[in-house]
Amino acid sequence: xxxxxxxxRKDLLTEGRSKETLNGLLFFAALVxxxxxxxxxxxxxxxxxxxxxxLWVGFILTGLLGLTRAFQVEQENESxxxxxxxxxxxxxxxxxxxxxxxxxxxAVEVTVFPCFAxxxxxxxWRALPGLLLTAALxxxxxxxxxxxxxxxxxxxxxxxxxxxxxxxxFVVPVLLAAVKGTExxxxxxxxxxxxPWLTLLxxxxxxxxxxxxxxxxWVVEE
Amino acid sequence: MGQxxxxxxxxxxxxxxxxxxxxxxxxxxxxxxxxxxxPGESLALFGPNGAGKTTLLKxxxxxxxxxxxxxxxAGFDLRKEQEGIRESLALLAxxxxxxxxLTVRENVEFAAAxxxxxxxxxxxxxxVGLAEAAGERVRALSSGTKRRLTLAKVMLxxxxxxxxxEPFTNLDQAAVALLQGFxxxxxxxxxxxxxxxxxxxxxxxxxxxxxxxVNGRLIHEAPARPGGLEALRAAYVAATGTQGG
Numbered sequence: 001x002x003x004x005x006x007x008x009r010k011d012l013l014t015e016g017r018s019k020e021t022l023n024g025l026l027f028f029a030a031l032v033x034x035x036x037x038x039x040x041x042x043x044x045x046x047x048x049x050x051x052x053x054x055l056w057v058g059f060i061l062t063g064l065l066g067l068t069r070a071f072q073v074e075q076e077n078e079s080x081x082x083x084x085x086x087x088x089x090x091x092x093x094x095x096x097x098x099x100x101x102x103x104x105x106x107a108v109e110v111t112v113f114p115c116f117a118x119x120x121x122x123x124x125w126r127a128l129p130g131l132l133l134t135a136a137l138x139x140x141x142x143x144x145x146x147x148x149x150x151x152x153x154x155x156x157x158x159x160x161x162x163x164x165x166x167x168x169x170f171v172v173p174v175l176l177a178a179v180k181g182t183e184x185x186x187x188x189x190x191x192x193x194x195x196p197w198l199t200l201l202x203x204x205x206x207x208x209x210x211x212x213x214x215x216x217x218w219v220v221e222e
Numbered sequence: 223m224g225q226x227x228x229x230x231x232x233x234x235x236x237x238x239x240x241x242x243x244x245x246x247x248x249x250x251x252x253x254x255x256x257x258x259x260x261p262g263e264s265l266a267l268f269g270p271n272g273a274g275k276t277t278l279l280k281x282x283x284x285x286x287x288x289x290x291x292x293x294x295x296a297g298f299d300l301r302k303e304q305e306g307i308r309e310s311l312a313l314l315a316x317x318x319x320x321x322x323x324l325t326v327r328e329n330v331e332f333a334a335a336x337x338x339x340x341x342x343x344x345x346x347x348x349x350v351g352l353a354e355a356a357g358e359r360v361r362a363l364s365s366g367t368k369r370r371l372t373l374a375k376v377m378l379x380x381x382x383x384x385x386x387x388e389p390f391t392n393l394d395q396a397a398v399a400l401l402q403g404f405x406x407x408x409x410x411x412x413x414x415x416x417x418x419x420x421x422x423x424x425x426x427x428x429x430x431x432x433x434x435x436v437n438g439r440l441i442h443e444a445p446a447r448p449g450g451l452e453a454l455r456a457a458y459v460a461a462t463g464t465q466g467g
Contacts, residue, residue, distance in 0.1 A: 221287060
């Protein structure tokens with residue numbers, strides 16, 4: 001696990017230094033929420049109905065950009081080659097990149113929540129624990145597949161197009177479960193209604209992380 | 223400096239390749255390379271651009287799986303025991319493998335963590351002349367200084383198999399001397415070194431054997447001995463039509 005944490009720490013430190021991605025993503029997420037909020041109008045019921053979907057559109061778009069950036073760092077100076085030369089199981093590289101991406105995406109999401117509450121008039125405090133749990137489970141599932149596909153497409157010339165094209169169909173089940181879980185907590189329906197969706201998310205996370213872990217070595221081989 | 227966990231690195235040099243080939247589609251980058259290098263031996267690998275030198279080094283470094291052939295590196299099977307090979311090996315490649323937004327020290331600390339090396343890193347930074355620049359971000363360094371830092375990461379690996387791909391690029395005389403000293407150290411402790419380069423003079427002087435790779439084939443291999451450079455140069459010119467460095 002030492003290598004996993006070392007890699008995740010390195011990614012977060014690198015991102016913390018440059019801040020270019022973090023600032024860009026926060027601005028982008030806030031813009032998505034504002035534009036959708038503006039388009040949906042002032043009707044509170046309409047806003048509440050659309051809120052969960054809009055929130056996850058924001059998370060997914062910022063997540064796509066964040067995951068692309070996570071592997072761009074490894075392209076500079078052929079650093080991925082350097083990572084592959086280190087001893088030990090290459091699964092540690094996948095897990096390190098995954099942990100770094102999840103922490104980074106969660107940091108963006110936590111910062112976006114107050115903005116979301118403001119634009120969509122959502123009683124955030126009551127729903128916050130459930131929302132955070134759903135966001136964490138959804139983010140792990142999304143980043144699990146995203147990290148694998150980001151590694152797979154990093155050398156492609158058209159990676160900006162290919163990455164979302166390949167990734168999004170795979171993560172549809174995660175997104176649907178995440179939106180339904182978020183919706184249940186926003187409506188105040190309670191844990192009973194959200195539980196099946198959270199269980200589904202947990203299951204997807206387990207499957208996606210396991211499969212991606214095994215596929216990673218094959219994906220990064222030249 | 224030593225390992226603080228994980229699999230113990232075998233202290234054994236030696237490379238043995240039989241019929242190693244690598245194809246990309248219909249094009250063969252490396253064809254039927256047989257090569258034996260014992261502990262304490264070094265080989266200078268010459269060849270023009272596109273000859274397959276880098277591909278061969280990457281096969282040895284487990285970055286590329288060969289299409290054909292078998293081999294053992296540091297006593298480990300090239301196909302089945304790649305983790306063992308990576309424990310024993312360091313590659314000084316074209317890319318610096320550095321993170322530009324991290325400092326010199328952070329880059330070395332990261333490499334140490336990934337290699338599970340414990341112990342203070344000051345002596346290593348001092349040795350490569352980067353102790354005073356330890357807190358500087360890599361982005362602010364000159365290309366020569368970055369190359370020194372890459373060399374420090376290679377030294378950190380304490381390899382028994384050292385692969386050098388155009389190692390003299392961007393190195394000043396002091397850094398070249400440092401590299402040569404390190405190569406001598408690896409050989410003295412029974413390691414094996416392969417140096418791929420265009421620079422016939424330096425490569426020949428630095429290694430005990432020399433070989434020429436052209437179109438993926440090893441066409442000439444001989445011990446490096448005084449006066450032997452001309453024979454190697456003749457073989458190189460005959461095969462490539464160019465003079466070499």
